[in-house]
Amino acid sequence: MDFLDFSFLKLTVLDVIDILLVAVIIYYIYNLIRxxxxxxxxxxxxxxxxxxxxxxxxxxxxxxxxxxxxxxVGFIALIIVFQQEFRRFLxxxxxxxxxxxxxxxxxxxxxxxxxxxxxAKIKPIIDACKSMKKTRTGALIVFAKYFDQDAFANSGExxxxxxxxxxxxxxxxxxxxxxDGAVIIxxxxxxxxxCILPLTENDKLPPQFGLRHRAGxxxxxxxxxxxxxxxxxTGEISYAQQGRVKMNISFTDLERLxxxxxx
Numbered sequence: 001m002d003f004l005d006f007s008f009l010k011l012t013v014l015d016v017i018d019i020l021l022v023a024v025i026i027y028y029i030y031n032l033i034r035x036x037x038x039x040x041x042x043x044x045x046x047x048x049x050x051x052x053x054x055x056x057x058x059x060x061x062x063x064x065x066x067x068x069x070x071x072x073v074g075f076i077a078l079i080i081v082f083q084q085e086f087r088r089f090l091x092x093x094x095x096x097x098x099x100x101x102x103x104x105x106x107x108x109x110x111x112x113x114x115x116x117x118x119x120a121k122i123k124p125i126i127d128a129c130k131s132m133k134k135t136r137t138g139a140l141i142v143f144a145k146y147f148d149q150d151a152f153a154n155s156g157e158x159x160x161x162x163x164x165x166x167x168x169x170x171x172x173x174x175x176x177x178x179x180d181g182a183v184i185i186x187x188x189x190x191x192x193x194x195c196i197l198p199l200t201e202n203d204k205l206p207p208q209f210g211l212r213h214r215a216g217x218x219x220x221x222x223x224x225x226x227x228x229x230x231x232x233x234t235g236e237i238s239y240a241q242q243g244r245v246k247m248n249i250s251f252t253d254l255e256r257l258x259x260x261x262x263x
Contacts, residue, residue: 138232
C-alpha cells in the first residue's frame with residue numbers, strides 16, 4: 001500500500017481555522033442560493049474539486065490532468081456562473097454594515113420615534129393591500145434597498161412619486177396602462193412602475209404561481225430586494241425574500257415585514 005500517501009492529513013491549528021473559515025463562507029453562499037437552480041451547479045463544482053483532490057493524492061495522473069484543466073479556470077467560471085449570487089453576497093455585507101448604523105440611530109433618536117416614522121411610511125402600502133385584497137386586484141410591489149436605475153427604469157416608467165394608497169391602487173387598477181409589471185419602491189418613494197422583472201428558474205414552486213409570483217421571487221434571487229405580491233385570483237398576499245416566499249400572510253405579519261424593510 002505504498003502508493004497511498006495520507007501524509008496530507010496532518011493538520012495544524014492554522015489548518016483547522018482555515019477549514020472552518022472556508023466552511024462558514026460555503027455555508028453563507030449556500031444560504032444565498034438555496035432553493036434556486038444555482039444550488040445544483042454549486043454542488044457540481046464542489047464534487048469536481050473533491051474528486052480532483054482525491055485523484056491527485058492517489059497519483060492518478062491522467063484523470064488529475066483532465067480535472068486540473070477545469071480547476072485551473074474554476075474561479076473564473078464561478079464568477080461567470082454565479083455573478084448574481086456574488087452580487088447578493090456583497091450586498092449582504094453592505095446591508096450588515098448599514099444595520100450597525102441603524103442600531104446607532106435607534107440609540108440616538110429612540111426606537112419608538114423611529115418606529116412611529118416607519119408606520120407613517122408603511123401605512124399607505126398596508127391600506128392599499130387591504131383594498132386590493134378585498135377587490136382581488138393583482139399587484140407586485142418591490143422594495144429595493146438600492147435603486148438600480150439601469151435595471152429598473154429601462155423596463156418601466158420613471159415616477160419618483162410620494163407613496164400613497166390612492167396612487168398604488170390606481171397603478172394596479174385593471175384598466176391602468178401601468179398595471180402590468182412591478183412597482184419599485186426605494187428611498188421612501190415610488191421610483192418606477194410597470195417594470196419587467198426576471199422570472200425565477202425554481203421549478204419547485206406551487207403550480208398556482210403565475211408570472212406575477214415568479215417575477216416577485218425572481219427579483220429577490222438576483223438582488224437584495226423583497227417583493228410583495230397580491231394574487232389576482234384569490235386576493236392572497238405573499239411576501240418574497242432571498243428567493244423564498246411566505247404565502248397568505250396576515251396584515252400583522254405584513255406590518256412587521258414592512259417595518260424591517262423601512263428600518
